[in-house]
Amino acid sequence: MPIITRRSLLGAAATLPLAGPALAAFPEQPVRVIVPWNPGGLADILMRALAPAMAQSLGQPVVIENRAGANGAVGTQLVARAPADGHTLILGNAETHAINPLIYPKLAYNPVTEFTPVTTFASGPFVLITRPGLGAETMEAFLALARRQPGRITFASWGIGSTSHLAMEGLAKQAKLELLHVPFTGAAPAATALIGGQVDCMFLNAGPAEAAARDGRPKILGVGAAERIPQLPETPTMKELGLPVEAANWFGLLGPAGLPAPVAARIAATVAEGLKTAQVQEIFRAQVALPVTQTPAEMGQFLATDRDRWGSVLRDLAIRLE
Structure with missing residues (x-):
């Protein structure tokens, strides 16, 4: 961005x-x-x-x-x-x-x-967030899980060609992942599906993601901004994680x-x-x-x-x- x-x-x-x-x-x-x-x-x-x-x-x-x-x-x-x-x-x-x-x-x-x-x-900025119960607490664990199950890890977006879609495609290309895209008609229904466990992960706006992750069930793995954000000071940026994906x-x-x-x-x-x-x-x-x-x-x-x-x-x- x-x-x-x-x-x-x-x-x-x-x-x-x-x-x-x-x-x-x-x-x-x-x-x-x-x-x-x-x-x-x-x-x-x-x-x-x-x-x-x-x-x-x-x-x-x-x-x-x-x-x-x-x-x-x-x-x-x-x-x-x-x-x-x-x-x-x-x-x-x-x-x-x-x-x-x-x-x-x-x-x-x-x-x-x-x-x-x-x-x-x-x-x-966007953050990469995973659904409750996915079993990937870190980016390293998420990448390993996705590589073990090519084509089976689903990601939501608020539409084909949306910024959320393209950010995840960029991550998949950099990390050599095969993910399954599930587009929705807006950010709110996409986030609802993720929180409800219907899809595995997505790049979501940081505010709604931070609110959703407060109970500890959805997990935020990385921030798409150039720097860490005050609301998530312990969450590394994608660049810090070795995946320089700009997601915003x-x-x-x-x-x-x-x-x-x-x-x-x-x-x-x-x-x-x-x-x-x-x-x-x-x-x-x-x-x-x-x-x-x-x-x-x-x-x-x-x-x-x-x-x-x-x-x-x-x-x-x-x-x-x-």
């Missing part, structure tokens, strides 16, 4: 033209944020944490609408066709704006030409192509202010999500880098979907 520069957005946004008809008329109605995954996943939790603070600043309700399907493509396509006035936004991540174009030849939207970057607001995701807001720059800047500044509130910070800490602030221009540069990175990953894995 590329490192996202954490700069103060307000100073940068203040240099943009924040006056004029576009900004004066925004927002005229509730702002709708499409979350293109099921409720209960990390993206949904973080966006719902931010929404009240954004609403207070904007003077209009911020309404969250879940439109799941096709690794986030269903909801993302909807926003690409929406009016470019700031009242409809997409919560995007690596899947919607970097991975999907590389694995869906017939994708119904263009992530570069049909969207306006607004801001990235969070980055979250980012979350941000984009509007349709043609979104006026003053509107994008105001939304970005509103998000940055929301990230400062105590309630939002508490929820982010609980979910092991790192707050991030970016200008629209910075997000655009980051998206280009992220697309290049995932392009190199997917060339090795050769995943293509209809």
